Amino acid sequence: MPPALPFSPILLLDLAAEHAAYQGELDAAWHDTLRAGAFIQGPAVGEFAAELSAHIGGAHVVPCANGTDALTLALLSLGLPPGTEVIVPAFTYVATLEAAALLGLRPVLADVRPDTFNLDPAAVRAALTPRTGAVIAVHLFGQCADLEDLMAVCQVAGVALIEDNAQALGAVFTFASGKRAYAGTVGEVGTTSFFPSKNLGCLGDGGALFTHDAARAELLRQLANHGQSQKYHHQCIGLNSRLDTLQAALLRVKLRHLPAAQAARQAVAARYDATLGGFAGLQVPFRDPRSSHVFHQYTLLVEGQGRRDALQQQLKVQGIPTAIYYPLPVHAQPAYAYLGYQAGDFPVAERLCGQVLSLPIHPGLTGEQVEYVAAAMKPFFRTECAELKSNYLL
Numbered sequence: 050m051p052p053a054l055p056f057s058p059i060l061l062l063d064l065a066a067e068h069a070a071y072q073g074e075l076d077a078a079w080h081d082t083l084r085a086g087a088f089i090q091g092p093a094v095g096e097f098a099a100e101l102s103a104h105i106g107g108a109h110v111v112p113c114a115n116g117t118d119a120l121t122l123a124l125l126s127l128g129l130p131p132g133t134e135v136i137v138p139a140f141t142y143v144a145t146l147e148a149a150a151l152l153g154l155r156p157v158l159a160d161v162r163p164d165t166f167n168l169d170p171a172a173v174r175a176a177l178t179p180r181t182g183a184v185i186a187v188h189l190f191g192q193c194a195d196l197e198d199l200m201a202v203c204q205v206a207g208v209a210l211i212e213d214n215a216q217a218l219g220a221v222f223t224f225a226s227g228k229r230a231y232a233g234t235v236g237e238v239g240t241t242s243f244f245p246s247k248n249l250g251c252l253g254d255g256g257a258l259f260t261h262d263a264a265r266a267e268l269l270r271q272l273a274n275h276g277q278s279q280k281y282h283h284q285c286i287g288l289n290s291r292l293d294t295l296q297a298a299l300l301r302v303k304l305r306h307l308p309a310a311q312a313a314r315q316a317v318a319a320r321y322d323a324t325l326g327g328f329a330g331l332q333v334p335f336r337d338p339r340s341s342h343v344f345h346q347y348t349l350l351v352e353g354q355g356r357r358d359a360l361q362q363q364l365k366v367q368g369i370p371t372a373i374y375y376p377l378p379v380h381a382q383p384a385y386a387y388l389g390y391q392a393g394d395f396p397v398a399e400r401l402c403g404q405v406l407s408l409p410i411h412p413g414l415t416g417e418q419v420e421y422v423a424a425a426m427k428p429f430f431r432t433e434c435a436e437l438k439s440n441y442l443l
């Protein structure tokens with residue numbers, strides 16, 4: 050039994066707490082949609098797309114049914130022939146390569162950087178072949194991948210960069226030239242997800258695509274709606290992948306509150322950093338000076354065999370839930386055994402899977418709760434230190 054805490058339970062994600070602050074606005078959007086009745090392609094869908102476009106610096110926004118469909122649509126829009134290779138990070142959520150695999154494209158894995166956990170441009174360069182058609186970079190946990198070098202590698206090779214931006218909506222990357230760009234708006238196409246746990250989550254499934262190219266936006270819009278240019282006129286083979294009007298109406302409300310939610314996440318991260326920064330054998334999230342971090346996750350690295358799992362267990366008995374994103378690298382998943390990779394092929398991804406630990410982070414987390422979590426970690430590292438010392442003395 051976790052101890053009784055002097056505050057409400059600490060949750061990994063607390064949507065009820067987050068929504069409570071503007072429950073009335075959500076209720077109104079819900080009831081308005083119910084009364085208006087245009088449940089598919091109602092006006093809220095276009096209104097939300099325009100508002101999100103303004104939020105990310107003006108790229109076209111094409112809503113769709115979820116973040117995985119967004120990746121499928123992005124790949125379809127590139128018209129890659131079957132068997133084309135698509136380079137993806139070995140450390141990511143499986144959806145990143147699922148879309149490619151389902152389309153008959155061949156996922157080619159590349160290792161990630163040990164500091165940012167994001168795709169390593171040098172590994173991408175090494176994985177390029179004449180059959181490479183696209184690279185999918187993931188902005189994992191809320192921080193941009195190295196868009197500068199990834200864009201350079203892709204441009205030299207003449208392949209498209211897709212940004213899987215399901216976790217970093219609102220993050221900004223600053224290029225050496227001083228140019229700044231929102232995550233998801235740099236490559237040929239960007240994708241995102243409004244899965245409830247994402248930084249901008251709806252109350253069900255949802256997703257969107259970003260592009261600066263008006264023609265590609267139009268193609269994506271058709272692809273997401275049975276390939277039709279107008280009703281019963283089909284230009285291409287598409288999907289049924291639309292964002293529901295209800296979700297768009299709720300997302301319009303949540304988008305208005307996103308800047309405050311993002312600031313709250315960043316404040317939680319700063320508080321964790323301040324307390325946990327000095328623990329030996331524990332790495333707080335690396336901050337790439339070129340990218341802002343919107344902290345979809347606050348992910349620590351716990352060094353040493355088995356220590357991560359011991360720490361997770363110790364926190365659990367103190368009423369602190371944590372999560373492991375992700376316990377297995379992609380090439381160790383049975384579904385992707387057919388790609389023929391071996392243990393040891395992606396050493397960084399493999400090491401991360403044994404060491405990552407994500408702490409609770411959400412806009413509803415109170416300062417008191419954050420202090421409690423940070424304080425609960427201290428004894429673990431103190432006892433460990435004492436143990437190490439006594440082992441050494443023996």
Ligand SMILES: *Cc1c(COP(=O)(O)O)cnc(C)c1O
Pocket residue numbers: 115116117118141142144145187213215216241242243244254255256
């Ligand atoms: C959540 C997520 C997806 C998939 O989004 P869905 O909306 O759940 O389909 C894809 N890629 C990454 C990195 C994600 O975190």
